[in-house]
Amino acid sequence: MNRFILLASTAFLAACATTPPPAAVAPPAEQAAAPAPAITAEPIPAKNAELAAFFEEADRAELALSPMAKSYRAIKDQDYGRWDDFTDAAALEERELGRRLAAQLQQRFDRSRLSRADQLSYDLFLYRNARADSIFAYRRQNYVFDQMNGAQSDLPAFLINIHKVGSVADAETYVSRVRGIATALDQSIDEARQRQALGILPPKWVFPYVIADSRNVTKGAPFGPGADAPLWADFKSKVAKLDTDAATKQRLLDSARSALVDDVRPAYGRLIALMEQHQRAAGTDDGIWRFPNAAAQYQALLKFYTTADYTPDQIHDLGLAQVARIHGEMDAIRRQVGFTGTLQDFFEHMRTSKRFYYPNTDAGRQMYLDESQEAYAQVSAAAPRFFGRVPQSELAIKRVEPFRERSAGKAFYQSPPPDRSRPGTYYVNLYDMNNMPSTEVEALFCHEGIPGHHLQNALRVELGSAVPPFRQFGGYTAYGEGWGLYSEKLCKEMGLYQDPYRDFGRLQLELHRAIRLVVDSGLHHKRWTREQAIKYVEDNSADAPGGIVKAIERYIVYPGQATAYMVGKLKIEDLRRKAEAALGPKFDIRGFHDTVLLAGAMPLDMLEARVNEWIATQRAS
Numbered sequence: 001m002n003r004f005i006l007l008a009s010t011a012f013l014a015a016c017a018t019t020p021p022p023a024a025v026a027p028p029a030e031q032a033a034a035p036a037p038a039i040t041a042e043p044i045p046a047k048n049a050e051l052a053a054f055f056e057e058a059d060r061a062e063l064a065l066s067p068m069a070k071s072y073r074a075i076k077d078q079d080y081g082r083w084d085d086f087t088d089a090a091a092l093e094e095r096e097l098g099r100r101l102a103a104q105l106q107q108r109f110d111r112s113r114l115s116r117a118d119q120l121s122y123d124l125f126l127y128r129n130a131r132a133d134s135i136f137a138y139r140r141q142n143y144v145f146d147q148m149n150g151a152q153s154d155l156p157a158f159l160i161n162i163h164k165v166g167s168v169a170d171a172e173t174y175v176s177r178v179r180g181i182a183t184a185l186d187q188s189i190d191e192a193r194q195r196q197a198l199g200i201l202p203p204k205w206v207f208p209y210v211i212a213d214s215r216n217v218t219k220g221a222p223f224g225p226g227a228d229a230p231l232w233a234d235f236k237s238k239v240a241k242l243d244t245d246a247a248t249k250q251r252l253l254d255s256a257r258s259a260l261v262d263d264v265r266p267a268y269g270r271l272i273a274l275m276e277q278h279q280r281a282a283g284t285d286d287g288i289w290r291f292p293n294a295a296a297q298y299q300a301l302l303k304f305y306t307t308a309d310y311t312p313d314q315i316h317d318l319g320l321a322q323v324a325r326i327h328g329e330m331d332a333i334r335r336q337v338g339f340t341g342t343l344q345d346f347f348e349h350m351r352t353s354k355r356f357y358y359p360n361t362d363a364g365r366q367m368y369l370d371e372s373q374e375a376y377a378q379v380s381a382a383a384p385r386f387f388g389r390v391p392q393s394e395l396a397i398k399r400v401e402p403f404r405e406r407s408a409g410k411a412f413y414q415s416p417p418p419d420r421s422r423p424g425t426y427y428v429n430l431y432d433m434n435n436m437p438s439t440e441v442e443a444l445f446c447h448e449g450i451p452g453h454h455l456q457n458a459l460r461v462e463l464g465s466a467v468p469p470f471r472q473f474g475g476y477t478a479y480g481e482g483w484g485l486y487s488e489k490l491c492k493e494m495g496l497y498q499d500p501y502r503d504f505g506r507l508q509l510e511l512h513r514a515i516r517l518v519v520d521s522g523l524h525h526k527r528w529t530r531e532q533a534i535k536y537v538e539d540n541s542a543d544a545p546g547g548i549v550k551a552i553e554r555y556i557v558y559p560g561q562a563t564a565y566m567v568g569k570l571k572i573e574d575l576r577r578k579a580e581a582a583l584g585p586k587f588d589i590r591g592f593h594d595t596v597l598l599a600g601a602m603p604l605d606m607l608e609a610r611v612n613e614w615i616a617t618q619r620a621s
Helices: 003-009 049-063 067-072 088-108 116-134 136-141 151-161 168-197 206-217 230-240 246-281 294-306 312-336 343-352 362-385 438-448 453-461 469-473 477-493 500-524 530-540 545-557 561-586 589-597 604-620
Strands: 395-399 411-414 424-428
Touching (some): 049 067, 049 088, 049 469, 088 136, 116 294, 116 604, 136 168, 136 294, 151 168, 151 230, 168 230, 168 246, 206 230, 206 246, 230 246, 312 343, 312 561, 411 438, 411 453, 424 438, 424 453, 438 477, 453 477, 477 500, 477 604, 500 561, 530 545, 561 589
Parallel strands (some): 395 424
């Protein structure tokens, strides 16, 4: 899929008492709910076979445009050695396909003659396509290369983590993709040049990250002296495990070496030269307010990520209210542990005391990973009390690879494929342990692992034919990240955070997400500078200094995305409170969680409708 849309899909109606919620989000006009179907003599089938076939056909058409999406699903076919097309022409082709499929759905199927389950799929398909269309006009005001994303790091990470080599043929397609990096980079370079001509450049501070990551890819053997470069080390390791003769292995290695030296190195050289040129031309303003139609763009991005109709000012005010609420809970912990200074003094104590950090050594990094494994064991044992269904896919906990760890985010998750040929993976960035307080280990695992992203995403992938492919593999930021943030607090019910400092760490991560509402809208709507945003976080949280800078830099290149976490979490909490109040002793936490999770991701208004139906069913049973 188009990178701008794909990254956003990776993944708000309840506010605090002092901030009234906006009106509920209505679906786009073309997908508005139809009147209840008229009673006829013919029963409506629970699953319309023709509709299911349409969704399968649509999925095949979309996958035909994305060899990379196929690989994420562990599909090996004639495209296994190819990359996606990174040109704007490909983005236009994808958009036209989406519009054509939406029109076909409406022409071929009468929504009123579908079951409730099929109506949900019908509505979600139209919503998904309209949602992607809503930000399409701004696609070229997105950055091609930045410290979070871009072909310079995405392509090597894909080969290392996604491209599996179980046969000689797989190894040959790996080499094909290595050679193809040059074309993919050149397409991205050309697009970056075109966007520069439109006045779209990231802030100046972005470029050293991109240049450093690019140089890391081509540092060491076979490009020059030193340890093996990342792709060379990965390919050698994968070839060594093949069940084939030595001559074949050597042929594969020779082919990969040639591709790296003859194709990859010159392409990265061209990218670095362009990034150095763009760095000289770039300015120092940070927010997207400086782009054409910026106000409309930011409003569209907020709606895209949150699936709700908040204005930038409402987002800002919601953030301020949530920061105040969490400060109150943190102050209670300050008093509990007997700290006599102010809350700001306590923030400084938590930020600077060495007792809350592991050593910045490989031994310290292993301690962090070991504690994450302990949290994994504890919540896995408790999960059956909270969920009627738990995923079958395994979860791996890994460090972010060294070649991209300096610029990568704090932690992230990668879903398993349907065949479970690789596990779901929780990546934690341990580049600088001074940015990774030990107080946050449990909460960060709960967000990325269980009961957070791994449980939610693996269950979604494992739905199989129960839902159409676009629901099995699609996502909404407010839903997915809202669930992740909700999961951090749910872990307290599951037995974690017995140490009050660990509970403070949980609140610190929640505060981190509340602050995002303030600084994201501050940067992109109120024209805050990077330094203003950093200062706000320093004054209002215990975030480690390096972590603060990374976080603010992330929000700058991802406008709107970070606001969805708190929005989604508040909605899920509101729905749970509503269900508990309505059902009383009939309330079953496992049933509630299964209701939220087992239909796949959806916008928050549709999630509310689903929970309301569950409440009505439980009342009647």
